[in-house]
Amino acid sequence: MDMIAWVESDVQTFDVEMLGQAVQVRATPVKYVWDFGDGTVLTTSFPGRPYPERDVSMRYAYQGWYEVSLVTQFSGEYSVNGGAWQPIAGTIEVASEKRWIYSDLRESRLVSDEVPEEYRREPERGPNTLGPQNPDARVETLTAPNAKH
Numbered sequence: 001m002d003m004i005a006w007v008e009s010d011v012q013t014f015d016v017e018m019l020g021q022a023v024q025v026r027a028t029p030v031k032y033v034w035d036f037g038d039g040t041v042l043t044t045s046f047p048g049r050p051y052p053e054r055d056v057s058m059r060y061a062y063q064g065w066y067e068v069s070l071v072t073q074f075s076g077e078y079s080v081n082g083g084a085w086q087p088i089a090g091t092i093e094v095a096s097e098k099r100w101i102y103s104d105l106r107e108s109r110l111v112s113d114e115v116p117e118e119y120r121r122e123p124e125r126g127p128n129t130l131g132p133q134n135p136d137a138r139v140e141t142l143t144a145p146n147a148k149h
Contacts, residue, residue, distance in 0.1 A: 002057040003101065005034055006048030007070060024079045030091065031073035032056075037066030037101075039137030046145050055145040058138065060103035064131025065122075070096040103131055 009029045016023050034042045040058050048056035060066065076088035102122040123129045 002054055002059055003036070003103075004048070004051050004054055005036075005056045005068070005070075006050055006053075007032065007072070007096070009047040009072060012074075021080050022082070024082075025088075026077045026079075026085065027074040027092070028076075029072050030075045033071045033073070035069045035071075036060075036137075037068055038062070038131060038134040039139070040134065041137075041139045043141040045143070049145065053145070056142070060105075060131065061134045061136065062131050063103055063105045065100055065102050065125045065129050066131045067098050068101055069098045072096065100125060 009032070011029075012027045014025045014027070016025065029047065030045065032044045032047060034044070034056055036042075036058055038060055042056060042058070044056055046055065071093050073091050073093050075091050077085040078088060079085050102125075104122060
């Protein structure tokens with residue numbers, strides 16, 4: 001089953017006063033680096049979309065806990081006293097809070113109505129339940145939503 005990732009990412013504007021002047025700073029997200037914890041790293045210029053879209057998605061090859069992280073790169077502009085927007089040289093990277101996800105590999109089979117206890121919840125996170133690295137993990141840049149991968 002695909003693990004689908006997306007982020008709500010908007011242009012952010014900040015109002016500050018510098019040397020008695022009203023300054024607006026505008027930060028625009030331009031790049032996203034998704035690290036899925038198994039060696040899979042996807043870089044995109046778009047934030048992804050929720051299910052049923054699969055713009056930013058992957059499948060874990062192994063069972064276990066994985067730490068997922070996202071770093072968003074922003075470009076900047078500024079305006080003084082309502083004047084024209086001026087570019088700010090360079091970019092800034094902001095890391096989102098990391099999240100843990102449990103990958104559970106299951107096989108389809110006929111069973112009775114009784115669901116075994118081990119299928120009702122994920123195990124506690126610890127050294128013995130961390131998922132291994134995937135030697136075939138993807139490291140790639142996705143250039144457009146709905147890119148087939």
